[in-house]
Amino acid sequence: MIQDKDKEELRVRSIRNGSVIDHITAGNALNVLRILGISGITAAIVSVAMNVPSKKLAFGRKDIVKIEDRELVPAEVDKIALIAPEATINIIRDFEVTQKKSVILPDLITNVVRCPNLNCISNSPEPIYSKFKVLDSFALRCDYCETIIDNDIATYLI
Numbered sequence: 013m014i015q016d017k018d019k020e021e022l023r024v025r026s027i028r029n030g031s032v033i034d035h036i037t038a039g040n041a042l043n044v045l046r047i048l049g050i051s052g053i054t055a056a057i058v059s060v061a062m063n064v065p066s067k068k069l070a071f072g073r074k075d076i077v078k079i080e081d082r083e084l085v086p087a088e089v090d091k092i093a094l095i096a097p098e099a100t101i102n103i104i105r106d107f108e109v110t111q112k113k114s115v116i117l118p119d120l121i122t123n124v125v126r127c128p129n130l131n132c133i134s135n136s137p138e139p140i141y142s143k144f145k146v147l148d149s150f151a152l153r154c155d156y157c158e159t160i161i162d163n164d165i166a167t168y169l170i
Contacts, residue, residue, distance in 0.1 A: 025059070030080040032102040032109075033092060038063050040095050041075035043166040047091045048079070056080050068098065091124050093117045094152075095166050117146050125152060125168045129159040142170070 036044055041060050045051075050058055059078040066074035083103055084092075092099055093115035103111040123141040127134050133156050134142040143155035151162040161168055 026107055027057075027059075027078050027080045027104050028107055030056075030078065030082050030104050031084050032079075032104060033077045033084075033096075034074070034100045034102060035066065035068055035098045036075040036077065036092075036096040037098065038066075038071060038073035038075055040166070041077050043095050043169075044075070044077050044092055046166070047095075047169060048084075048088055050079070056082055087124070089115055090118055090121060091169060094121070094124070094146075094169075117148075120145055120155070121152070124170060125161065125165065126170050127154045127157060127159055128161060128168060129154065129157050132157040132159065 033044055039062070041062050045058070045060070050056070057080040059076075061076040063073045064076060066072055068074070084101055089101055092101075094117070097115065097117060099115045101111075101113050101115065102109045120143060122143050125142060125144055127142055127144075129135070132142075132154060134140050134154065140156075144152040144161070145155060147153055147160070150165070151160060152165065153160050
């Protein structure tokens with residue numbers, strides 16, 4: 013007989029191979045999918061759980077994204093860190109977690125976020141990539157024009 017606790021744990025099935033992004037700030041799972049370029053049309057099986065109870069996160073809720081047959085690359089992890097600084101990335105192989113790592117905010121991010129200042133050189137036709145200094149998990153400063161993004165970073169993701 014399955015205990016009540018076990019029933020709660022079985023909301024989304026295990027995956028054989030792929031990535032699990034856990035401890036995403038509640039409400040940001042759809043932004044994570046956007047970062048990863050996952051739309052409704054994909055060959056991969058993607059599972060999303062939103063507003064799941066969490067003991068780790070401050071507000072007591074988290075989102076989880078499971079992607080079968082895909083391992084995340086460092087650039088994707090850097091983008092996820094901007095909107096979900098508490099996230100953990102689990103790499104799954106043959107139903108086992110083979111790697112587990114927390115996301116780490118880099119000091120400088122390049123070509124990940126566009127500057128909201130339309131007059132910034134990074135928004136011109138010049139061959140220049142945007143560069144932002146990471147001030148904290150919710151604020152970035154453009155390396156060229158010093159414009160600060162301090163809310164809704166997901167809006168400016170490239």
